[in-house]
Amino acid sequence: MIEVTGLTKRFKRTLAVDDLSFTVSPGRITGFLGANGAGKTTTMRLLLGLDQPTAGRATVNGMPYRDLKRPLTHVGALLDATAVQGGRRAEQHLWWLARSNGISRSRIGALLELVGLAPAGGKRIGGFSLGMKQRLGLAAALLGDPEVLVLDEPTNGLDPEGIRWMRALLKSLAAEGRTVLVSSHLMSEMAVTADHLIVVAQGRLLADAAITELVRPGTSLEDAFMNVIGRSAP
Ligand SMILES: Nc1ncnc2c1ncn2[C@@H]1O[C@H](COP(=O)(O)OP(=O)(O)OP(=O)(O)O)[C@@H](O)[C@H]1O
Numbered sequence: 001m002i003e004v005t006g007l008t009k010r011f012k013r014t015l016a017v018d019d020l021s022f023t024v025s026p027g028r029i030t031g032f033l034g035a036n037g038a039g040k041t042t043t044m045r046l047l048l049g050l051d052q053p054t055a056g057r058a059t060v061n062g063m064p065y066r067d068l069k070r071p072l073t074h075v076g077a078l079l080d081a082t083a084v085q086g087g088r089r090a091e092q093h094l095w096w097l098a099r100s101n102g103i104s105r106s107r108i109g110a111l112l113e114l115v116g117l118a119p120a121g122g123k124r125i126g127g128f129s130l131g132m133k134q135r136l137g138l139a140a141a142l143l144g145d146p147e148v149l150v151l152d153e154p155t156n157g158l159d160p161e162g163i164r165w166m167r168a169l170l171k172s173l174a175a176e177g178r179t180v181l182v183s184s185h186l187m188s189e190m191a192v193t194a195d196h197l198i199v200v201a202q203g204r205l206l207a208d209a210a211i212t213e214l215v216r217p218g219t220s221l222e223d224a225f226m227n228v229i230g231r232s233a234p
Contacts, residue, residue, distance in 0.1 A: 001026055001179055002047065002148060006056035009042050009203075016042040018203035019056070024181045026147070029174045031194030031211075032183040033225060039203035040183045041079070044152050048077050060148050072101040075148040076141030081133040081156070086126025090117060090136055093125060094143060103144050111139040116165070130157025138169070148179040155189060167193045191221035199228050 002024035009017040017039045024030045034040050045051045047058040049065035057064065060075045068074045084093060094108045112121045115135040120128070125136065134157055141149055151170075155163045170193060174180045184190050190197070190211075197214055199207040207214060207228045214224045 001062075002058070002060055002150075002181060003062075004043065004047065004056070004058045007043065007046060007053055007058055008055040009039075009046055009051065010054045016203050017046065017053075020200065020203065020205055021056075022198050022205060022208050024179055024198075025196075026179040027174060027177050028195035029170055029180045029182060029193055030196045030198060031190040032181055032198050032200070033187075033190060034183075034200040035229065036185075038200045040200060041152055042203075043200070044077070044079060044150050044181075044183070047150060048075070048079070050079075070101045070103075070144065072097065072103065072144035072146065074144070074146050075150060076144060076146040077150040077152075078134070078137040078141045078154050079150075079152045081130065081137035081154075084125050084133065084136070087124060089122055089124055090128075090139075091121040093136065094139060097140055098143050101144055107143060107145075111142055114142070114169075115139045131159060131162050134158055134166075135162075138166070142173075146178070149173060149181065151180070151182045153183055153185065155184060155186060163189060187220070187222040187225060191215065199225065201229055 005021050007017050007020040020043060032040050046053050047065065060068065065071060091108055095105055098105060098108065112118045115138050117132065117135050120132065134154055138154060155166050158166060170180055170182060194211055196210050197207060215221050
């Protein structure tokens with residue numbers, strides 16, 4: 001479970017996250033939607049202890065990320081799949097992460113298999129396509145078999161078959177009872193992936209509802225999104 005309470009982040013003159021409160025429950029996929037600059041990545045970074053909030057708090061299973069012992073065993077994150085050392089081989093990268101969190105090396109082979117990178121495990125990451133880096137990022141997020149997953153645009157760079165694969169994997173992870181928070185710009189993808197949506201604009205919460213509540217029969221998620229955004233416009 002993820003809990004965000006009164007979360008606020010100001011960067012000089014930009015209020016990136018503005019008194020945001022929501023809960024992300026286990027057992028379903030929660031889509032995190034918002035236009036460019038709405039504050040999605042900043043919220044995820046605050047949740048993962050990568051930035052300090054100006055006010056408010058964000059917790060994973062009741063604890064701030066920084067207080068979690070062996071954090072990868074509680075929460076797996078994929079923020080920027082390209083932020084990996086290109087000189088490392090995929091297996092080395094995963095082993096480096098696993099070792100720092102007391103995770104057995106034996107998981108690495110199975111995870112590379114799961115994300116479709118088994119043949120590339122011994123190759124340098126620098127030669128990977130963006131889609132391959134996303135797959136590696138997902139393997140890293142799953143290393144510690146965490147209850148909570150925080151994924152920022154995980155389908156970026158994936159081809160149509162890769163997008164379908166990612167959707168099926170996220171659904172199976174949620175069905176196992178995990179908490180899955182996933183941001184995306186792709187409305188059509190969110191419409192068939194998410195069970196619940198959190199919509200933000202200018203750092204503020206606009207909607208926190210089941211997808212069936214937001215998208216009425218005969219309308220699209222894109223219509224619903226534009227409606228919610230439109231209602232919030234000054
Ligand atoms: N380190 C930073 N310093 C200054 N401003 C920042 C910083 N990080 C984010 N911002 C600003 O905060 C606002 C929210 O940005 P954020 O990246 O969280 O939005 P987003 O919803 O993830 O956008 P996108 O969908 O384009 O990735 C933007 O106005 C952005 O320019």
